[in-house]
Amino acid sequence: MTVYQQDSADLRLEWGLDGVHALAGCAVLVVVDVLVFTTTVDIALGRGGRVLPLPWRDERAVEAARVAGATLTHSGLAGIDRQAGLRAAPGHGWTLRPSSLVELPAGTFLAISSPNGATLSAAAAKTGATVLAGCLRNASAVAAAAAEIAGDGPIGIVPAGERWRDTPDKRLRPGIEELLGAGALAAAVPGRRTPSAEARLAALTYRAAADRVPHYVAESVSGRELIEAGVAGDVRLASAVDASDVVPLLTDGVFAAR
Template sequence: MPSSPDTAPPSSRPFSQSTYQVRLEWGVDGLARLAPADVVVVVDVLRFSTTVTDAVAAGGDVPLDAAAHAVSLNGAAVAAAADPGATVLLGCLRNAAAVARAVMAEQERRGARTSIAVIAAGELAARGPAGPLRFAVEDQLGAGAIIDALGALGIDHTAPEAAAAAESFRALRGAVRHLLTASGSGQELLGRGLRDEVLAAASVDAVDTVPVLRDGVFVAS
């Protein structure tokens, strides 16, 4: 009997991106669609990835559960859903190049071609973890910045979805500050008096820290 799309081997599932080293999807459901990857990079620019990255850069360790309650559910849900055998990193615009270097270091440590799933968290269009996912331009740009940085290091066998994100970042890099403040997520945060936080999130390669999830806690990689 033919396999169903969910039970078929990754190589035969059309949305698994299994033939590519660098893959891109959206949210928890997107992560489940992809073939298992050695490294999962969670991108939730406003605000999970950025907030946790800055906290770890300042010398702190950040428990996943605490960050989910204090910051946002989106990125936390993706990190929690990653395969236990995967290395889970947090990426954003602020540490895009550092994430690429961390992935390269992991590949060198493993001594083998390393698959990377870049997961843009998106935004929940309704309250609660089961709400529908909304496209978030800030996460598209953050994912694209990381994929672009990977390509600069020679990790450039990218799925079409990943390549499109990288090209969007390259084309729009000069407008990132405007795009983040003008986006729906940015406008929501500006309405809460968090303009400085949004502008900080738009700073590309401002920090060298890459949070990695170990035993339920984000620490410096």
């Protein structure tokens, strides 16, 4: 154990891919990517679909989707798909954007590659923990499920964060929408006696901002980026706190409703 693992806490929180590795000893890991991957997963599963998360910029993504029988989506934002080298299958408008999936036919199996939530979900699957996808929409439902699954074991919440796009290494950019999503989950997890300082502070932040969550998400850098890109509907969907009771559970590498 090291201090980075927050080993004295039964509810832990750490950011990004390094956070997945640091919290790998948890019984349950909840990946949070409010804008937009875990919101997209919530919408897709709420429509009766399933989602295969794939690492970003992995040349094996297209082949992995084909082998699994999943339809590979693209990001839905100009330029991003070219960077990743991804191409969606023709004949549909399904993308990484949650607003594109509000009429998804039941039974649809999507493969989604994203630099944050999907990449972290694929990494979390390798830790041996039970992996859930949490967001503002399903915070209470996922928090309750995490507590039930973990029992006396620790729960780790991993806000994905965003990326600085103008840096060569695309470093992690913590986003307030992720802090709010992670805080909503931390505030809702029942029966935790020794949350870490990181988890406690996230919960306090969420409680202080709860009446203004849609405003703060829309005014965040990530929210303004999507609004200016013409996908304000994604921001509205992502800000609807507890609008969903879907619990996305990763089983054999695929998210399906628990």
